Amino acid sequence: MRRSLLALCLLPACTTTADTGWDDASFREEAQNVVDRYAELVSAAYEKSSRGAEQMDSALQAFVGDPSAETLAATKTAWLGARDQYGLTEVFRFYNGPIDAAPDELEGRINAWPMDEAYIDYVEGQADAGIINDLAGYPDITRDVLIERNGAEGEDSISTGWHAIEFLLWGQDLSADGPGARPWTDFVDAPEGTAANQERRRDYLTLTSELLLDDLARVADAWSEGQANYRAEFVAQDPKEAIGKVLLGMASLSGAELAGERMTVAYDTREQEDEHSCFSDNTHKDILANIQGIDDVYHGRIDGQAGAGLSSLVARLDADVDANATAKLQAAVAAVKAIPAPFDNAIQAADGSPERAAVKAAIDSLKEATEALVQVAGVLEIELNLE
Structure with missing residues (x-):
């Protein structure tokens, strides 16, 4: 469903002569507090993401029921808000948790990319492209069809999730200066409609949003408190093992995923379709939410309030390592913020330009954060087994 993660050269894990403290009862108690706080943070973040998706779905239902320029604009705004909330959750991946685990591998349904737009709907020069316009192959557009076809023909044959909805709302980004500009009339019946199969397009958009809601709710439920679920198992395991998973998620996202796949690939190819949210031009905010999520986990931060986090635990053993990690994460956040929006313009700028330099500086800063x-x-x- 996704490209292979790019290997990054990492500095060797530092060694210390200090006792790591795992045999000390007070240290293990503090480590357990970090694990408990992490579970609370994850639960709160997925609940917020689910609520954001619900708000988007409400706007989407209003648009489908009464397509207009105004209702489409409201749905786009709701998508962008919900997307920002989801971006903060991506640090909870990469250790076979509820969003990644087989058999469903929900992340592939929720957030897979890059996608071949023509797999879903018409694109420039191909008016009959996609599932929406293939009445013979897909007489009925159903939830089962969308799930079955997701990834069925290759890693870019994406039929569900955030980016399928994004494409249906914005359309292809054919502008050098802004996002896609799909007309709202693509969802209006003839004779006013501007594209064929308007009802199927409305059905597709509605079903994809409903599936996203359900998948996000499943992940949120797995992390909810007071149930016999993944969260209960997570907090009950040895705290060192749990913290290993936490760190694996953080370093995998900052390194191979963000610095590598999501930024270096696009930087090297200069291809707009190699950026994460290429239809809406939201990629710069995607990246920022991702690195902010990592920083939040390191400091046990929920709704802006720091709590029992890795920072305080590490500081007990090596204050310099903690200070370095804190500084490198903050520097990475600042470097990502410094990338001029939209991201596609920055990667396509001339070599030596401030825009290209800002992207490269952010990539380098993310690598340094990963090393920290x-x-x-x-x-x-x-021991972190990073790709």
Whole structure:
């Protein structure tokens, strides 16, 4: 469903002569507090993401029921808001948790990319492209069809999730200066409609949003408190093992995923379709939410309030390593913020330009943050198997 993660050269995990403390009762108690706080943070973040998706779905239902320029604009605004909330959750991946685990592998339905737009709907020069316009192959557009066809013909044959909805709302981004500009009349019946199969397009958009809601709710339920679920198992395991998973999620996202797949690939190819949210031009905010989510986890931060986090645990063993990790994460956040929007213009700018330099600086800063997290793992005598 996704490209293979790019391997990054990481500094060796630092070594320390200090006792890691895992045999000390008070240290393990503090580590358990970090694990408990992490579970609380994850639950709160997925609940917020689910609520954002619900608000988007409400706007979407209003648009489908009464297509207009105004209702389409409201749905786009709701998508962007919900997307920002989801971006903060991506740090909870990469250790076979509820969003990644087989058999459903929900992340592939929720957030797979890059996608071949022509797999879903018409594109420039191909008026009959996609599932929506293939009446013979797909007489009925159903939830089962969307699930079955997701990834059925290759990693870019994406039929569900955030980016399928994004494409249906914005259309192809054919502008050098802004996002896609799909007309609202694509969803209006003839004779006013501007594209064929308007009812099927409305059905597709509605079903994809409903599926996204259900999938996000399943992940949120797996992390909810007071149930016999993944969260209960997570907090009950040895705290060192749990913290190893936390760090694996953080370093995998900052390194191979963000610095590598999501930024270096697009930087090297200069291709608009290699950016994450290429239809809406929201990629710069996607990246920012991702690195902010990593920083929040390191400091146990929920709704802006820091709590029992890795920072305080690491500081007990090596204050310098903690200070370095804190500084590198903050520097990465600042570097990502400094990328001029939209991201596609920045990667396509001339070599030596401030825009290209800002993207490269953010990539380098994310690599340094990843190296700092590897050092954190070293202090805690945790081995990270990073790609």
